[in-house]
Amino acid sequence: MRLLKVSKMQTVMDKGGNGGPPMPLKKMRKELVPRKERATIGQFEVENPRMSCRNVDVYYNHGEKKAINNINLDIGRNEVIAMIGPSGCGKSTFLRCLNRMNDTIDGCRVTGTITIDNKNIYGKDVDVVPLRAQVGMVFQKPNPFPKSIYDNIAYGPKIHGLVQNRDETDGLVEQSLRRAGLWKEVKDRLDQPGTGLSGGQQQRLCIARTIAVNPEVILMDEPCSALDPIATAIIEDLIDELKQDYAIAIVTHSMQQASRVSQRTAYFHLGDLIEVGPTDQIFLNPLHQLTEDYITGRFG
Amino acid sequence: MNKSENMASSAQGRQLRTMDIVNRGLARRYRAERRFKRFGLSAILLSLAFLAVLFISIFANGYTAFQQTFIQLEVFLDPLKIDKEDLGSANYQGLVRESLAKTFPAVKNRADKRKLYGMVSSGASFDLRKFVQKNRHEIGNTIRIWVPADDDVDMLIKGHILRDVPESERRMDDTQIAWVDHFQHQLRIKQEFNMTFFTGGDSREPELAGIWGAVCGSLYTLLVTLCLSFPIGVATAIYLEEFAPTNRWTDVVEVNINNLAAVPSIVFGLLGLAVFLNFFGLPRSAPLVGGLVLTLMTLPTIIIAGRASLKSVPPSIREAALGIGASKTQMVAHHVLPLAMPGMLTGTIIGMAQALGETAPLLMIGMVAFIVDIPGGFTDPATVLPVQIFLWADSPERAFLEKTSAAIMVLLLFLVIMNGLAVVLRKKFERRW
Amino acid sequence: MKKVLIAVFALTLGVVFGLGTGIGFASSSRDYISIVGSSTVYPFATVVAEKFGKITAFKTPKIESTGSGGGHKLFGSGVGVQYPDITNSSRRIKKSELEKAMANGVKEIVEVKIGYDGIVIANSKKGPSFQLTRKDLFLALAKNVPTGDEAGKLTPNPYKTWKEVNALLPDVKIEVLGPPPTSGTRDAFVELAMEGGADEIDWIKALAKTDKKAYQALCQTIREDGAYIEAGENDNLIVQKLSANPAALGIFGFSYLDQNTDKIQGSLVDGVSPTFEAIADGSYPVSRPLYFYVKKVHVQTIPGMKEFLAEFTSEKAWGEEGYLTDKGLIPMPEAERKLFKENVATLKPLSLGDL
Structure with missing residues (x-):
């Protein structure tokens, strides 16, 4: 149905072209999908997805308020998908559906199907504990445990039984900190509280903590919004490296960040997924009026 | 042009007016602020003054209780009157009286003799017995022993009985004072630190009365209270805050807990009487029952404090733990509880301090009682510090007045220590995030 | 933190265990005398109790000041170690109180007048x-x-x-x-x-x-x-x-x-x-006269009862120059003292007709 719409639009564009020289940019703008149209356009499916969401609705306050509306989106393997959109558009809500963090919110209900490796995570027999080990999360505000740096990293592997002895733990802690690019800075003070690090270091500590349990997907909810540009740059480099091993879904307010780190971008607006596609296309050549308005700074 | 000029000037005028208005009100605002500060300061000063008056009056009345007057007696340990095989049963009171009679041979009249024998405490004979049991080789010798003076002599030495009022208006008449002076002249009266006050149980003789029995009773009672109310309170707080669904039932439970915190403590005493004594048949006057009743009383305090400190743990920590795959129980046990513990401990200690000062609920379960023996366990009859204070305050003997104040000082000391401990614990375990 | 929690848990278990023994205790025996009643008699009864505790091998009796009415209520609730042995009273027992006590199984009560206030x-x-x-x-x-x-x-x-x-x-x-x-x-x-x-x-x-x-x-x-x-x-x-x-x-x-x-x-x-x-x-x-009342059956079951009664009714306690007079008790005339001492010695119970 949706695919049909896209192809229809393409036909429209072709017609406008009329076989002549490529349509000038100005002219193309006029052909954008109008604002009132809320169905997703663009390619939301990927081949062999890691996670796949179909017809996802989220309600808050025991169904009184619908937060997101009929979302269909795939998350591919080894890719970074960025979710952008104005405040309150539902991008964070959607992200939190992916590891069922919304379960902790009283009166929140999720419908539709979200699968990871073809298994529905909202199925009746699914345990959220292993799910969250499989789908890790990094939060907006760095939130290390008020414990030592070492314990911050070691906690996850310990509770999941990934390590058997002190040596294994030491190795995993070092490995995780190295991958998070934090090892050099903290190797001499592993026993000091994680809360004593700078904001950027804390966020990298949280990332290290997440990858210590070796997840398949990492969700990042505006991971750099509390950081300065230098710390942000370090984190962005880190994300770029991590995508070799993980699927990463990142919510961000910064369009520059989205364009720098992601391969695909999804644009959310008032609970609807408006447009999804390759990042370059979304930023250079958006198909939907709302997407265009947002990325050109007309609102948001 | 004209129009825009007008607009500019009116804007300027408006600006000026705003500033004028602000300035005009400024003095009034600062006056109000100063007035408010003065009210606050005077309120604090007033309460400090009341506190000072309270402390000063307690201290002024009570500090003398830490001293006790002793009289030195010369006692002939007559081998004829002390059976070497059975040292305990000899008539030591007779020996004490004999010694006094020897010191004042002129006293012949029966009534005067009674007065004379009343110069030393009735505890003197027990002290003598103890001495003989320890030093049996002294039997047959004349020994010098310091024994506690009677409370009236003590009061005279401490100046609570005035010498310059007419004889008929004094507790001690002129002959008695003359005897005291005689002893004093021979340097056979001294004031010493009152160990009995800290090591003895209750007594009807002020010079023999001590607070140790009550302190022990309080300790046993509070131990029971702590061991029951802390785990139950913490578990309840955790369940209500972290696990219980929000529905009408939990609302009812919450409202009831808050109400219980405001229920007069005597009601808990009645409950204890009906449930623990009459239904379960537990012994009266036992610290075990006292502890159970005080547990009921302190539970709401601990639960409310516990919930407040659980609430104050930031959600980011919970999300971090959940996000990494911790189960709810692990999240609570590993992260939330350790962070909430200082607050819970503070609430518990404050609840304990409250329980330490409580008498009303104990009245109903028989802990307001005269108990001489030091309690040795949870089911021995016992009383507690505030009850001891209450009982002494109601005793007719003048010397109990200072004992009362001294016991209040000890109780206050305990309370200060407990509240200090709460502050120290909070400081030590408090973490920032 | 874990150690603290374990310690607290162990203590709680201990208390629960103690509770069990407490219940067991209540149904077995009591080795001290339990006295309740009037706050007016309290200063005198306590002196006797303290002396008794010091000069004999028995434990010092426990005395609660509950008021005369409260004392009679507790005293008359029944027979057994959980009920007091003696109640002090600053007035004579009321007929209704005696009837109630009898209904609760306290059939034989010995009345002892100790003096005046x-x-x-x-x-x-x-x-x-x-x-x-x-x-x-x-x-x-x-x-x-x-x-x-x-x-x-x-x-x-x-x-x-x-x-x-x-x-x-x-x-x-x-x-x-x-x-x-x-x-x-x-x-x-x-x-x-x-x-x-x-x-x-x-x-x-x-x-x-x-x-x-x-x-x-x-x-x-x-x-x-x-x-x-x-x-x-x-x-x-x-x-x-x-x-x-x-x-x-x-x-x-x-x-x-x-x-x-x-x-x-x-x-x-x-x-x-x-x-x-x-x-x-x-x-x-x-x-007014001051009294105490004794449960006759408890004299046999509670250790020290006989000796305590003997101490209270001795001349050195309630006599004209006894130590109770030092505490302000006004002694009875000699004949009356003799009468009540005899009543105590024979444990002569009070009957409804006496009131």
């Missing part, structure tokens, strides 16, 4: 000395008083000063500090002083025979317009308030006057001063 009306030494009659007390303190000589006519108490009550008394505002209705001292005061005073008015005395209820309401209701101030059960407090306010009179037990003769003076009642001798020989009108 005087109720004194006293004021600060700084104030004038009062020579009261019981009639003065009735007229000054009753809620409603008769006016004129007409029988049956009552008005709310109009008297403001003692001089208005009786021209011989000082011109001082009526201000009396006394115990609240829950106190045995108050009961005794009302019965001995107020009723005694009211009986001097002929028609009221006659009323006692015709309409007992109206008589009691008249004699026993104390005015509530501020002239009588309820000062709490703590007699020490009343003494302290008296020294602060020389114009006020106070009502309390004789032992408190005895201990504070330097600060307060007892008023003469019907011309008799509240002295030890006057109360002992019965000439002081406001005095």
